[in-house]
Amino acid sequence: MIDKPRDYCGIFGIQNHPDAALLSYYGLHSLQHRGQESAGIITSHYDDEKSRWVMPAHRDFGLVLNIFDDPKIFENELKGRAAIGHNRYSTTGAAKNPANIQPFRVHYHEGNIAIGHNGNLANAKQLRDRFREEGVLFQSTSDTELILHLISHSQKDTQIEQVLDALEQIEGAYSLVMLTDDKLIAVRDPNGFRPLALGKVDGSYCVSSETCAFDIIDAEYVRDIKPGEVLVLDQDAGSDAEPVSYQLEPEHGTGTSQCIFEYVYFSRPDSKIFGENVDKVRRNLGKYLAKEHPVNEIIQKDTGDTKPIVISVPDSSNTAALGYVHENQKFGNECKYEIGLIRNHYVGRTFISPGQKSREQKVRTKFNTVKGVIEGRSVIIVDDSIVRGTTSRYLVNMIRQANPAEVHFLVSSPPIISPCYYGMDFPTPKELMANRFDRDIDAMAKEIGVDSLRYLSADGLVNSVKEANLSGDDYCTACFTENYPVPVNFGVEKEENEIV
Ligand SMILES: O=P(O)(O)OC[C@H]1O[C@H](OP(=O)(O)OP(=O)(O)O)[C@H](O)[C@@H]1O
Ligand SMILES: NC(=O)CC[C@H](N)C(=O)O
Numbered sequence: 453m454i455d456k457p458r459d460y461c462g463i464f465g466i467q468n469h470p471d472a473a474l475l476s477y478y479g480l481h482s483l484q485h486r487g488q489e490s491a492g493i494i495t496s497h498y499d500d501e502k503s504r505w506v507m508p509a510h511r512d513f514g515l516v517l518n519i520f521d522d523p524k525i526f527e528n529e530l531k532g533r534a535a536i537g538h539n540r541y542s543t544t545g546a547a548k549n550p551a552n553i554q555p556f557r558v559h560y561h562e563g564n565i566a567i568g569h570n571g572n573l574a575n576a577k578q579l580r581d582r583f584r585e586e587g588v589l590f591q592s593t594s595d596t597e598l599i600l601h602l603i604s605h606s607q608k609d610t611q612i613e614q615v616l617d618a619l620e621q622i623e624g625a626y627s628l629v630m631l632t633d634d635k636l637i638a639v640r641d642p643n644g645f646r647p648l649a650l651g652k653v654d655g656s657y658c659v660s661s662e663t664c665a666f667d668i669i670d671a672e673y674v675r676d677i678k679p680g681e682v683l684v685l686d687q688d689a690g691s692d693a694e695p696v697s698y699q700l701e702p703e704h705g706t707g708t709s710q711c712i713f714e715y716v717y718f719s720r721p722d723s724k725i726f727g728e729n730v731d732k733v734r735r736n737l738g739k740y741l742a743k744e745h746p747v748n749e750i751i752q753k754d755t756g757d758t759k760p761i762v763i764s765v766p767d768s769s770n771t772a773a774l775g776y777v778h779e780n781q782k783f784g785n786e787c788k789y790e791i792g793l794i795r796n797h798y799v800g801r802t803f804i805s806p807g808q809k810s811r812e813q814k815v816r817t818k819f820n821t822v823k824g825v826i827e828g829r830s831v832i833i834v835d836d837s838i839v840r841g842t843t844s845r846y847l848v849n850m851i852r853q854a855n856p857a858e859v860h861f862l863v864s865s866p867p868i869i870s871p872c873y874y875g876m877d878f879p880t881p882k883e884l885m886a887n888r889f890d891r892d893i894d895a896m897a898k899e900i901g902v903d904s905l906r907y908l909s910a911d912g913l914v915n916s917v918k919e920a921n922l923s924g925d926d927y928c929t930a931c932f933t934e935n936y937p938v939p940v941n942f943g944v945e946k947e948e949n950e951i952v
């Protein structure tokens with residue numbers, strides 16, 4: 453059972469750099485929040501002794517810091533001027549199956565090829581069924597492997613044509629980094645579900661899910677990989693010639709549908725995604741939250757001279773809470789941003805917590821209240837999302853123990869009513885709090901123990917994002933609205949292809 457929605461994967465790639473693997477390591481380290489089940493790096497180089505191209509790989513379960521804890525991995529194993537890396541949170545194929553750790557690498561009639569994928573293929577079931585009929589023996593249970601089969605089965609003449617042919621047959625969400633013997637290929641699906649940015653370091657091109665990976669290696673942001681773009685970086689990419697790029701057409705007559713939840717919760721606030729700073733967009737979510745639910749409409753008790761306090765649930769809602777307070781203050785609604793919750797940063801998101809009692813323990817292990825800040829005050833908690841309601845219920849309980857005058861809860865996104873099929877691991881619909889209480893807000897407020905509960909509206913969410921990101925691109929909002937931009941196979945289980 454999934455405790456809450458988990459992050460997408462993080463991908464990184466770099467071409468023609470003497471420290472390709474090491475820079476990939478730093479890149480993956482800064483993308484750690486996007487996937488914490490497993491990680492890996494693959495490089496490519498021509499081995500003079502063997503007189504052939506080789507693709508060394510280093511992959512394992514766990515966190516980047518632990519997997520790559522031996523400098524010899526970079527000195528002796530991961531040689532080469534091109535590399536790709538991946539942090540995984542599984543969406544298709546069991547997390548615990550070692551065969552599903554990415555990047556994947558295979559050898560086929562055109563040489564070696566490796567792939568790292570962020571997203572989830574909407575037609576994975578049909579493709580797997582087709583290949584099964586054809587007698588293909590699968591190496592993993594992940595959707596990502598299907599892309600490699602499509603490439604090797606393609607009847608096209610050149611490798612790039614084979615890749616394009618394969619990409620035209622997949623649907624859904626995919627940001628990809630691919631490594632061939634001499635090329636790095638970066639791809640974003642035509643709907644642009646997942647982010648992918650192009651950067652440059654020491655004259656060499658690199659790509660990353662989020663730009664925070666560029667900052668850590670001192671790379672500059674060049675631009676986003678465009679929705680539907682297939683960018684080919686060969687060994688002299690970075691010199692004067694512009695890299696070659698191809699364009700895939702969207703399926704089903706759809707336009708762009710970038711994942712709006714990236715702005716709400718997943719991406720780091722110091723990143724730029726979809727061409728705009730996450731910090732800026734998240735502050736705007738707070739601003740719209742203030743427009744829809746100003747402080748003076750929430751507070752019910754008179755606490756004398758002490759202003760109502762607004763506290764965030766660190767770290768992911770800090771920025772939205774700041775935007776909320778700023779907008780309220782602009783309109784003379786008295787309130788103060790306070791740090792009322794302290795987070796212990798040494799608790800991983802993968803903390804094992806079977807059963808209700810230990811779930812409470814998990815929240816207690818992660819957060820503590822600053823009692824002097826909360827006591828006697830009207831408290832407004834701002835969080836980015838409520839999924840199962842576990843975090844909010846236990847947090848409110850802890851906050852109540854610090855004796856506030858009243859407690860209200862604000863969410864900088866609408867109620868989550870439906871799972872994601874585009875690369876985020878969600879609980880089932882009946883586990884989502886909004887569904888458990890038939891979307892009755894008062895009943896949900898009672899469940900989490902607050903005096904009132906308020907959400908940003910779906911229109912407010914889209915409008916605030918579009919006001920901050922002027923690109924004109926559209927967004928996927930399916931987990932809030934059930935409007936799935938690309939048809940999906942509902943009911944396909946993540947682990948249905950496992951052998952054990
Ligand atoms: O309603 P729930 O099922 O409890 O899920 C909602 C919580 O999950 C996320 O935080 P999470 O603790 O996963 O990670 P974070 O520390 O990055 O915010 C999100 O920011 C909410 O706080
Ligand atoms: N979260 C993701 O992007 C997952 C990628 C891929 N579908 C997998 O399960 O490995």
Ligand code: SF4
Pocket residue numbers: 645710711712713714871872873874875876928929930931932
């Ligand atoms: S369903 Fe939600 S999480 Fe999934 S891509 Fe759409 S907006 Fe993002």
Ligand SMILES: [Mg+2]
Pocket residue numbers: 765766767768769835843
């Ligand atoms: Mg949180």
